Amino acid sequence: MSEVVTYNREGAIGVITVNYPPVNALGHAVRSGLVAALEQGQHDADAKALLLVCEGRTFIAGADIREFGKPMQEPGLTSVIDQYENSDKPIVAAIHGTALGGGLETALGCHYRVALSSAKVGLPEVKLGLLPGAGGTQRLPRLTGARKALEMITSGEFVSARDALALGIVDAVEDGSDIKAVGLAYAQKVADEGKPVRRVRDLTDKVEADKGSEVFDQFRAGLEKKARGLFSPFKCVDAVQAAFNLPFDEGMKRERELFMECMDSPHRGGLIHSFFAEREVSKVKGLSKDTPVRDVNSVGIIGAGTMGGGIAMNFANVGIPVTIVEVKQEALDKGLGIIRKNYENSASKGRITQQQVEERMALISGSLTYDAFRDVDLVIEAVFENMAIKKEIFGKLDEVCKPGAILASNTSTLDIDEIASATKRPEDVVGMHFFSPANVMKLLENVRGSKTSDEVKATVMAVAKKIKKVGVLVGNCHGFVGNRMLHKRGAEAMALVNEGASPQQVDKVLTDLGYPMGQFAMSDLAGIDVGYRIREERRNAGEDVAPSWMDKLVEMNRLGQKTQAGVYKYEEGSRKPIPDPDVDQLIAEFRKEQGITPREISDQEILERCMYVMINEGAKILEEGIADRSLDIDVVWIYGYGFPAYRGGPMFWADQVGLDTILSTVKNFHDTLGGQQWKPAALLEKLVSEGRKFGDL
Template sequence: MDASPKTTVAAVNGQALGGGAEVSLGCHYRVASAKAAFAFPEVSLGLLPGGQGTQRLPRVAPLMTAVQMILQGKVLPAAAAMKNGIIDAIAKGDVVDEAAAFALSKPPNPISKRPVAHANRFYAASGALDQALLMAHNQAPTMVAPASIIACLKAACSTMSFEEGLKVEASEFTKLVFSIQSAAMRHLFFAERAAQKVPGVNAKPMPIKKIGILGAGLMGGGIAMCFAQKGVPVILKDAKQEWLDAGMKKITGLWASKAKKGKMTEDKYKQLMALVTPTLNYEDFKDVDMVIEAVPEIMDLKKQVFLDMEKHMRPDAMICTNTSGLDINEIAAVLKDPSRVMGCHFFSPANVMQLLENIQTKHSSELTLSTGMAMGKLISKKTVMVGNCDGFVGNRMLAPYAGEAKMLWEEGATIEQIDAAAQKFGSA
């Protein structure tokens, strides 16, 4: 494409990520739809763009933009990509038709023959890339990909030819692709996606248009925030007004802090607050699609609130428990229809931690399970389906780790030695 004697134009109508972005940069020009986006997410896999991306991007975009995209995986929507010189036009109609017309109106202009902008060379020579590497190291000290990425960008902004820069990119990419770290990160990437697929669960999930949260404490409040931030109305219930007020105060404080720091607009803050309705009444659960119970870990208490919820909820609405270790089969047994129950174990703080354990009981229906997995995806959690056993998965793994650490300390090892050993093993 780059060497074609005829003009080549990439017509981009969606997300051009990684190889897709590199293919577009292999063309002489790029025309994108308004909904298109460009990114190089390879760093999240311990890699770098190995299809000439490290040498092409600095020839069309400002160096700091190239650093943010390749070193941090930043996504640029079409408008930002246009502003930064990555694309040449945003289509107003059919992107293919406009790309074809663009090709007929422009001469060939391969990126490989374009010089790197003087400003990019100046910033590179002034230590901007070294500073970017230092910041990356401070954020993730054990990551090896950033150093290789910076080496490639330095090559692009040096006196090397395009072809010489490609040799640096190929060498650094090969080093990374065969590294243990990248292999582990790629395994994690595919494992997380495999976890989303539950064998035997093929039912179409129910839509979740409104959610109920029982318990406005640390966990309940955090769970409520997860849904509100995705635009789902939340009914937040607790047993006493002072508990409810404390929970709402915590939620308000967290969002208000973001607004004060400029991480959220005032309008967005108001929209989020309007989505959370505090209540003391079970009757307000009458039209929710799911309730997630987050009351204290007391078996009798959970059984009682399940019975109370059942009286006021639709018979097809799901009832989930956020227990971290109680037998969910026993909790569900108090209901007339235990098939509507599953566990949803969030980790604290729920509005921050990514992991969500969905626990299937012996009575959970296929619809219940599929809806629970869809719910996790809706709120952007990394969701895994697990069995109803002691500690489920997270705590079941953590308990022996913690036990061994305590025994090492009792036998004379220092806390620093234990932490260092765990980190060397890869646990931190």
């Protein structure tokens, strides 16, 4: 008998217990133990029903990531589940925590399922470029019908226990925390009532109801937009459809064929890298796990604009009270009104309840004085990019805030050390760069100053997790990691348009690569005035910043989507960018003023100049220690800028392209175009000379 899976009997119930910390993953020892325990239960004449339950904080939460990339050892999961489903004694799966992937597939192989109300279930394999490969695509639709199964499997999202009950995935939901007691009671009920073995594979009513349905074609059409460029979501639809077109055993064979196609997909490597990178990024180099973390039970925010309001919502969403300070009552009222409107919109779509709207709004208060920050644990400044204003604010915060309060700036580019110099507590000053819209975007780029204490670093990383962000700790330089690379790409995109490309051609090359939007559409979304202020700040600092036709757009009050005109124009209520002949004319006039004769520019040149300049800058960021690992850069770009996760992030993508190819092209552009941005990074040259990749660092 395996040590991680045990069998014992309690009364008339044979109890199979999995205890494989931390998440009871389906490693070889668990799979073998499940088979051995089942055999023992089958031969226990006094066991009238069997119970599958897990120790710790969760039911089986999926595959064992320690076995990823290794040959599967027998028994395979499909075989284990078949043996449970074929048991002649009824088996009850008792679910708490999360039953995910192979964990849910195992539960579906049992004959009954009971869950705690706090539990969640899901099949998230699509997020790794795969599909459920142990019967999930064949059993789930037999319980839920085609549409709900497709929604769950193609999105990979979890559903709550209550929703799972409504969908037919579980048979009962109970409040409480003692999953074993709940499971034993339900198994005893099954035994007392003489309930039969009920195999999901034999259920046919949902299959017959949806056979020949148009839902499959509808889902494929929806995925063309929602999952553009991805491989596995479409294979998930094929696999689920097989459950309706083929007998169960043939459907299982088809699922296996499609699973292997996903395994061979080039997207899988990028998604696997993204999956592990997101988990690895929380481990900060040089920061001990034992570093104390300060309590953050109240938050102050300066600025009730788009960023300030969005940041406030993050904290209210997790029950942390927020005080927003503005200079004028009108601005404060407007900001609070927008927050309420955002919550009301979410409620109208069923994402939250009206009660939750009121609960969250009750946690957000406003003030016109910094005195409101005297007792808060964390203050986040979210005003526009102006160093003088930020230093003035931090000077005031230094006077008002209690000792130990963390003073953070939401700056996207400015020097954290210079901001900290306005205080007598630079060790408590840090950057917390949220991405717009702050209540939606997952990335939180935490920026350490030269004097930021380890305690503060650890705390802001913990805060990121608390408010459900992906936190990345980076070093201090102009633009940090994300915007430093973005500015290089932006400058190159501008140069390409100046030389003859159109904004829409540049954007199309980037969206064809997998970005949700291109450089110029993104500028319109963020607001063209944001980049304008950054350029003005750099000009005021004495930098030589080239003239830009985008400055003229700002002067014309074409600020992007918020004014329905920027690089593109926008129809009322729509975010779809429409090319504008007026902008084409403005660009043509700018070229004439600058003495530029436009030329034809290929898509390949656009791809190389926009992407390779980023890779070269990323290598410099690694050289300087601004990012500790290439995966930190990848995570910043996936969660902050929409880099396609299936390509693994820009540095992972560069490894796939070939660093020798990139270096050769960078050198060529340095020779033909000049410019510091094309000077090859020493690290890039070193890696190529050694035959290594960024991922080898």
